[in-house]
Amino acid sequence: MHYHEYDDLIENNKKWVAEKLEKNPAYFQNLAQGQKPPFLYIGCSDSRMPISSFTQTEPGELFIHRNVANQVSLTDMNLLAVLEYAVEALDVQHIVVCGHYCCGGVEAAYKGTATGVVENWVSPIRDIYMANRQYIDSLPTEKERLQKLSELNVVAQVKNICTTSVMHRAYKTMKYPTVHGWVLDIEHGFVKELQLPVAEWQQLGILP
Structure with missing residues (x-):
């Protein structure tokens, strides 16, 4: 390259x-x-993730927030400010949380090799792995285990989005964006849309 x-x-x-x-x-x-983007995109900081290139979108179409391993932390004021502005000022129609395969943050969480601030940052992914360890460890290859953890991480972060006060306010107005979970397969270039447990989240009161 x-x-x-x-x-x-x-x-x-x-x-x-x-x-x-x-x-x-x-x-x-x-x-x-001015801007009126229909999409809020929350993705990984990985340098191989220029989502505008992968989706062929122009400036003005995506409102973007990126961090290591696409985390939605409920104490992250940066993310919450982006989310609030996107939902309440820009009226975005869709929120996409996008992870990817071959993610260094996910791998560090899986192997327990992260140190310092990064260790703190990816600890929620480590928790996801530990909670699903029997299932993940049953997968035949490390590559498949890491890919599954990337997918589970995305679903968990979409769920976090839905539990924010910003989204709760939006749900009460009955005018709210649709949430989506994506994983980018860097090896092949394709976006994979993940199946979200919408019915389960509705029963729990997380989604209206």
Whole structure:
């Protein structure tokens, strides 16, 4: 894989601007008018996860929050501020939590190798593994075990989204975004939409 030098980033930006203006002279004027993205995307900070490339979306379509291993921590003011703004100011129609296979954070949680702040950060994933250890360990390969843990992590974080005060307020208004769980298969490039236990969450009062 070819990696760019620092100066390449600035030069590439100039080329990109020129290409956009050639196609549409008002492109950036229109972009500066404001945003009304239909999607809030919560993903992993992994450098291989440029979701705009994978979904072929343009600037203005995705409101984005990313952190290590796509965690939805109910004490993370950064995430909660993003969520509140997306739901209450931008009126997003969909919230997507997207994990991925080959995730370093998930692997560190699974193997118990994380240290320092990262260890604290991925401890909820470690808890997910321990709670499902018998099932996960029954899978034949480590690759499959890690993939399943990535999927379970996404479902857990979608559930966390639904338990926030932001979403509770939205549910009371009956105007609320639909939640989705995705996993990106980096080896093949495809997004996998996960089946969420919607009926179970409704019975528990987590979803309306």
